[in-house]
Amino acid sequence: MDEHAIKELKEMAKIIRRDIVEMIGEAKSGHPGGSLSAADIVTYLYFSEMNIDPLEPKWKERDRFVLSKGHAAPVLYAALAHRGFFPKESLYTLRKIGSNLQGHPDMNKVPGVDMSTGSLGTGISAAVGMALAGKLDKANYRVFALLGDGELQEGQVWEAAMAAAHYKLDNLIAFVDNNGLQIDGNVEDVMSPAPIGAKFEAFGWFVQEIDGHDFNAIAEAMKAAKAQKERPSVIVAHTVKGKGVSFMENQASWHGSAPSAEQVAIAKEELK
Amino acid sequence: MSKQATRDAYGLALVELGKENENVVVLDADLSKSTKTCNFKEAYPERFFNMGIAEQNLLGTAAGLAASGKIPFASSFAVFAVGRAYDQIRNSIAYPKLNVKIAATHAGITVGEDGGSHQMIEDIALMRALPNMTVIVPADGVETRAAILAAAEYKGPVYIRLGRSKVETIFDENYKFRLGKGVVVKEGTDVTLVACGIMVEVAMRAAEMLAEDNISAAVVNISTIKPIDTALISKMAEQTGAVVTCEEHNIIGGLASAVAEVLVEKCPVPMERVGVEDKFGQSGQPDELLKAYGLTAENIAEKAKAAIGRKA
Numbered sequence: 001m002d003e004h005a006i007k008e009l010k011e012m013a014k015i016i017r018r019d020i021v022e023m024i025g026e027a028k029s030g031h032p033g034g035s036l037s038a039a040d041i042v043t044y045l046y047f048s049e050m051n052i053d054p055l056e057p058k059w060k061e062r063d064r065f066v067l068s069k070g071h072a073a074p075v076l077y078a079a080l081a082h083r084g085f086f087p088k089e090s091l092y093t094l095r096k097i098g099s100n101l102q103g104h105p106d107m108n109k110v111p112g113v114d115m116s117t118g119s120l121g122t123g124i125s126a127a128v129g130m131a132l133a134g135k136l137d138k139a140n141y142r143v144f145a146l147l148g149d150g151e152l153q154e155g156q157v158w159e160a161a162m163a164a165a166h167y168k169l170d171n172l173i174a175f176v177d178n179n180g181l182q183i184d185g186n187v188e189d190v191m192s193p194a195p196i197g198a199k200f201e202a203f204g205w206f207v208q209e210i211d212g213h214d215f216n217a218i219a220e221a222m223k224a225a226k227a228q229k230e231r232p233s234v235i236v237a238h239t240v241k242g243k244g245v246s247f248m249e250n251q252a253s254w255h256g257s258a259p260s261a262e263q264v265a266i267a268k269e270e271l272k
Numbered sequence: 273m274s275k276q277a278t279r280d281a282y283g284l285a286l287v288e289l290g291k292e293n294e295n296v297v298v299l300d301a302d303l304s305k306s307t308k309t310c311n312f313k314e315a316y317p318e319r320f321f322n323m324g325i326a327e328q329n330l331l332g333t334a335a336g337l338a339a340s341g342k343i344p345f346a347s348s349f350a351v352f353a354v355g356r357a358y359d360q361i362r363n364s365i366a367y368p369k370l371n372v373k374i375a376a377t378h379a380g381i382t383v384g385e386d387g388g389s390h391q392m393i394e395d396i397a398l399m400r401a402l403p404n405m406t407v408i409v410p411a412d413g414v415e416t417r418a419a420i421l422a423a424a425e426y427k428g429p430v431y432i433r434l435g436r437s438k439v440e441t442i443f444d445e446n447y448k449f450r451l452g453k454g455v456v457v458k459e460g461t462d463v464t465l466v467a468c469g470i471m472v473e474v475a476m477r478a479a480e481m482l483a484e485d486n487i488s489a490a491v492v493n494i495s496t497i498k499p500i501d502t503a504l505i506s507k508m509a510e511q512t513g514a515v516v517t518c519e520e521h522n523i524i525g526g527l528a529s530a531v532a533e534v535l536v537e538k539c540p541v542p543m544e545r546v547g548v549e550d551k552f553g554q555s556g557q558p559d560e561l562l563k564a565y566g567l568t569a570e571n572i573a574e575k576a577k578a579a580i581g582r583k584a
Contacts, residue, residue: 060341108369114339
């Protein structure tokens, strides 16, 4: 990628991170850690990769994105708002009664959300279904999915992984947001899914491991994934939970708690 | 009367649907020969997906297909489709109101020899309690075909409960199935037997037995359990003053509960329940099991008399 493009993506990721912290602070609940760790991946997808049209969110030929780790809804909402799917002001209605921005993504309420998710493990199966439909229709769209590393503990993920390889879904590209932490602590301590890459490889996927905060690495991996024929791709993205906010980084306690007004102010300063 | 298992009628209806509508796709979890989706597989192999023994992914994949404009029929045994994949049905299908048809076979105790682990007796309860879900329990092969075609027309999640064993064909080819509408199979004045699924035919036999005792029993087929036909049930309750529900399901949460909810709000009359009395099934031949669990015309007739006896 050229430097200018990377600079722009970095700037957008910063804006999205500021929004994440601000909207969760305003909601007084939510999941900042895993939203911030996924911010660069989601920014790349929405601002450099996906073939989508904010004016026609249900456009048949569009690329799809399934946030299988649905609790990271704030990162998706911020990306969609900045991509023009709905006004940015509504971001501050997150989790409030009557808001379209539910705690976890609702495809019937938010333009641009391709699948309702929240129960872990379910999103990747839906992505498999969308990719199968794409194959049936001989459509050119791709389906992207984002999973958490803790989410890999759900058996459904591996049922879906088996099916995606079995049906040779080369139009499916999944990311694992490998930030190493889940609510109860280190993923390795709670229930280790390691080795993640080798597992997906054994299931028949094309596997790449990258730094999930390096736009060049994401772009390169995406290029290789898109070149794959007859097998799905997974990009295991090594990330930092809470990335960009010093006091949140690598802290499991920031998985599902909201920052105070003071903490929001500090975070915004750091993300300038 | 001829006999046909509702799963057999399902298999045939799918092929018919597949011809009419190329958006219809079928998924199964390694039971296609038993659920009869194998018929569709043979006719339209490119639109059939065996998902292996992985029901959670079966239902989740169906959701993704529906989100992309397909009309997926997902099949397995009721105990697995509903029990194993409840969360996927709830969160990936009902909550987003996706156009998935869950056609579950081998429901109830007439599964027979496979025993209690395979005899689903709480699926109506689970599916009925889900917002956005439509629940259909066809009574015979003719109604199954009609219900499958209607489910494909309707936009939204539908649960269709089908059986393993052959059942008497009650309806003729002129039968008109209307989603959400019950059917008076037999008129009567003393008691209404409200039944679904295989129990409609048993209720008809019970009505004949009651006639011998000069009791006039109406028989109503409530094949759409949700949304339930409130108007018809309250009308029949008013007309006859007593109700007996008949179902091959736990007496908790299924047809009995749905009818009781209507009666208590619209027309409180004495009501008795015939069904599996809150216990698991066991191995045996279907007929033996129906008898052992009280799903018989004799028991319905007895309960009808009890309900009539409680009239004010």
